[in-house]
Amino acid sequence: MHPKDEKYALRMKNVSKRFGGVQALDKVAMEVKAGEVHCLAGENGCGKSTLIKIVTGVYEPDDGTEIEVFGERISSNSPTKARAKGIAVIWQDLALFPHMSVAENIGIDELVGGRPRVAQFKSIKTRAQGVMDRLGVSLDLDAPLSSLPIAQRQVVAIARSLMSDARLVFMDEPTASLTQSETDALLAIVRNLSADGVAVVFVSHRLAEVLDIAERVTVVRDGKLVGVYPTEGMSQSRLGELMTGHMLESEVRARDKTGSDIMLRVTGLSRQDQFENVSFDIKRGEIVGITGLIGSGRTELAHALIGMTRTDQGTIELDREVVRPRNIREAIAKGIAYVSEDRLTLGLVQPQPIADNTVTSVLDKILGSVGLISSQKKNDLVDGWIERFSVKIGETSDAVSTLSGGNQQRVVLAKWLATNPKLLILDSPTVGVDVGARAGIFHIVRELADEGLAILLITDEITEAFYNADRIFHMADGRLQAEYDPHQTSVQQLEERVYA
Amino acid sequence: MRKLLSSHTVEARLFAVLLLMVVGLSLATDTFLTVANLTSLLNNNSVNLIWAVGLLVVLVAGGIDISFAVAASVVQYLTAQILGYVGGGNWVLGFLIAGSIGLGLGLINAALIHGFKIVSIVITIATFNAFFGLLMFFTKGRSIYTLPDWWVDRIFLFEYQSASGVWSELHLSVAVMVACLVATAFFINRTTTGRQLYAFGDNPEGARRAGINIALMQAIAFGWCGLMAGIGGLMQVNIAKEVVPNALYGRELDVLAAVVLGGARLGGGKGTVFGCVLGVLFVAITQNGLNLLGVSPFAFQMIIGATILVAISTSNVKIDLSSWFKPKSGQQSRRVDQ
Ligand SMILES: Nc1ncnc2c1ncn2[C@@H]1O[C@H](COP(=O)(O)OP(=O)(O)O)[C@@H](O)[C@H]1O
Ligand SMILES: [Mg+2]
Numbered sequence: 001m002h003p004k005d006e007k008y009a010l011r012m013k014n015v016s017k018r019f020g021g022v023q024a025l026d027k028v029a030m031e032v033k034a035g036e037v038h039c040l041a042g043e044n045g046c047g048k049s050t051l052i053k054i055v056t057g058v059y060e061p062d063d064g065t066e067i068e069v070f071g072e073r074i075s076s077n078s079p080t081k082a083r084a085k086g087i088a089v090i091w092q093d094l095a096l097f098p099h100m101s102v103a104e105n106i107g108i109d110e111l112v113g114g115r116p117r118v119a120q121f122k123s124i125k126t127r128a129q130g131v132m133d134r135l136g137v138s139l140d141l142d143a144p145l146s147s148l149p150i151a152q153r154q155v156v157a158i159a160r161s162l163m164s165d166a167r168l169v170f171m172d173e174p175t176a177s178l179t180q181s182e183t184d185a186l187l188a189i190v191r192n193l194s195a196d197g198v199a200v201v202f203v204s205h206r207l208a209e210v211l212d213i214a215e216r217v218t219v220v221r222d223g224k225l226v227g228v229y230p231t232e233g234m235s236q237s238r239l240g241e242l243m244t245g246h247m248l249e250s251e252v253r254a255r256d257k258t259g260s261d262i263m264l265r266v267t268g269l270s271r272q273d274q275f276e277n278v279s280f281d282i283k284r285g286e287i288v289g290i291t292g293l294i295g296s297g298r299t300e301l302a303h304a305l306i307g308m309t310r311t312d313q314g315t316i317e318l319d320r321e322v323v324r325p326r327n328i329r330e331a332i333a334k335g336i337a338y339v340s341e342d343r344l345t346l347g348l349v350q351p352q353p354i355a356d357n358t359v360t361s362v363l364d365k366i367l368g369s370v371g372l373i374s375s376q377k378k379n380d381l382v383d384g385w386i387e388r389f390s391v392k393i394g395e396t397s398d399a400v401s402t403l404s405g406g407n408q409q410r411v412v413l414a415k416w417l418a419t420n421p422k423l424l425i426l427d428s429p430t431v432g433v434d435v436g437a438r439a440g441i442f443h444i445v446r447e448l449a450d451e452g453l454a455i456l457l458i459t460d461e462i463t464e465a466f467y468n469a470d471r472i473f474h475m476a477d478g479r480l481q482a483e484y485d486p487h488q489t490s491v492q493q494l495e496e497r498v499y500a
Numbered sequence: 501m502r503k504l505l506s507s508h509t510v511e512a513r514l515f516a517v518l519l520l521m522v523v524g525l526s527l528a529t530d531t532f533l534t535v536a537n538l539t540s541l542l543n544n545n546s547v548n549l550i551w552a553v554g555l556l557v558v559l560v561a562g563g564i565d566i567s568f569a570v571a572a573s574v575v576q577y578l579t580a581q582i583l584g585y586v587g588g589g590n591w592v593l594g595f596l597i598a599g600s601i602g603l604g605l606g607l608i609n610a611a612l613i614h615g616f617k618i619v620s621i622v623i624t625i626a627t628f629n630a631f632f633g634l635l636m637f638f639t640k641g642r643s644i645y646t647l648p649d650w651w652v653d654r655i656f657l658f659e660y661q662s663a664s665g666v667w668s669e670l671h672l673s674v675a676v677m678v679a680c681l682v683a684t685a686f687f688i689n690r691t692t693t694g695r696q697l698y699a700f701g702d703n704p705e706g707a708r709r710a711g712i713n714i715a716l717m718q719a720i721a722f723g724w725c726g727l728m729a730g731i732g733g734l735m736q737v738n739i740a741k742e743v744v745p746n747a748l749y750g751r752e753l754d755v756l757a758a759v760v761l762g763g764a765r766l767g768g769g770k771g772t773v774f775g776c777v778l779g780v781l782f783v784a785i786t787q788n789g790l791n792l793l794g795v796s797p798f799a800f801q802m803i804i805g806a807t808i809l810v811a812i813s814t815s816n817v818k819i820d821l822s823s824w825f826k827p828k829s830g831q832q833s834r835r836v837d838q
Binding site: 053056057058078079080083089091094095096097098099100104108109111112113114116117118119 | 690691692693694695696698699702703705706707708709710711712765769770
């Protein structure tokens, strides 16, 4: 049925999709050769995920859309039909099942489609184990998915896509929450797949990764095709420009803040098995970066600073006053704000309206005269922040889950800034956020610093720390290993230290 | 078993509590641990258990059904009418008629939920009222006592006379209950369709993208619940020997409480048949124990309410039983609590 020598895994043109008032895709075309690694690039909200959902039969495209998979014209599509044609997907939001076992999550597609039958758990488990060996990871196949951290769930989603003998695999931002070594393992697998003749459509915001792995890149902007380019000879900044439609800046902006007052001073902070003897300070208006691998204790340190966990030893001084927050509410009251790593689950109440999410941290500021929430005050506050952050939204009453990653992250920022903090802790603030939106977020962050806010930027993207922080600490094994001045070092040097 | 308990904390804890209660009651009273008391516990709770596993399937699929107990009354009434019309019938015909009507009522719920895209609690509260209203209208509230002999005659699976001359026996309903439990457990645990139900309840959008047929899932979940409502209704007549239109009104909340106590998650994706058994037994033994101890029956409702609160509010608190035996990890968990 599918001739092996078919030249194109996927050819589509005139792909259009409209959601109510939003033209998510407007006559987009894309061609993926068999065995090719093809990147789909574009800013958040440009329609990449929608394109994938159309190919995989989740969404019905608008009239005029033409899709050919392995030379076969698709007229009626559905997820099961697409899978039967050899298409597999790693969804951006993973689309996994938290209360089911890891094995069942990996093998879910074996349990769907066809007639009802007795589930072959044994064979699913054996094959899932095989896929994990191929990925070079080991996970407890019987554990419920919800017991795994996000990065490992991502691994489960990857394993799931490799279970079927797919010949066209879509990966929608598969590396967003992976560490460098996990990412490297995934990229190696992508290369193997490609060598085996499997076509891979790769979506990522990490431009270095894209240029490294893909042969060609299709760029989409605002639902329209910009063009198809070979990655040979393409630079990160050129690709960024194609995606955003304007020039991106990339210069070290570190400023010398040695003369300013100290806003945060941490001395000898320790917590058993997590971090040890951590001492540093942040001046008023300074951005301090902490970089290091996942598991180096960065996030644990942040949790201790905001009172989510207790410390065993050491002191935290904020604005010359010793603070010992026992919970997040106390930390907020003292002037510490925290934008979490996992914005999807920790930072926002997804199905709630944008407006309500923005004000959850400052409910007391919008209380009306009788102690009920004043909707006038709420709207003023919300509109102010939305405008300042240029969040692209329909209505403030829309649910947060309708926003793209970058815009969600802005809502989280707005939520915390509404508490008027002195210290803002940003933990991996750009996970899953595209280049254009990243620039926007850091533009705001620098503005906030200029207004005197002290900022602690925790990130595993070294370039991010390098271009945005005034000073950088390298954290490993729960200790601050060394301090760097971006003017005196280079990204390469930092990477060598961190990944050594 | 060990694995089952370690991945299902609610079930494990309930199991432990139940064991304690059984031991406690056996020591505190000399009537609890008797064949007569235990068999009557089983007889009296078989119908609740049949309903419980039906409701479990709906909860696993992320829905809720308020209407099943009243639906069972409708089944009883219609079955009695049809059997009268055909002139008696027999058990096979009884199961066929009651099962199909129950299934049909469940499918009505599923069709309304899917068709109107309204959450199941709203739809089933509506059908609960509609079913009950229609039933009272047509029966005018009158009970039916003239029923075929086969339906109301006791069938004993097991008889036993103790030294003191007390008879104990197990009724047919217990066998039917066991069959329903085994069938439900097999269906939801071992078949692909059953696993799709869990997946659908756990993450509907993920299920849709995996190609799971959403309308079919609703139909199967509510259809199964309806089928169990019908079978339970049929067996309840065998126990009560009459059809009283409002006799089952209110039973849905007792069953719901038991199923939720047994670890089924409101919101979908989680729950086991074993948990249902524990939940129903917990409620039954609590009531039974309080009776035997001579405590006021009003205390019972209070205790069940309080237990639900405790069980639900602490169900996210991990109590690692193994850490009690390993001093090292025990220390660690204590450090977190400081
Ligand atoms: N189910 C939906 N309903 C309404 N609008 C949607 C839906 N899915 C996506 N959109 C809109 O379509 C646009 C493209 O979204 P998406 O494909 O997710 O972008 P990307 O994956 O490139 O970030 C966005 O403006 C988004 O808000
Ligand atoms: Mg996307």
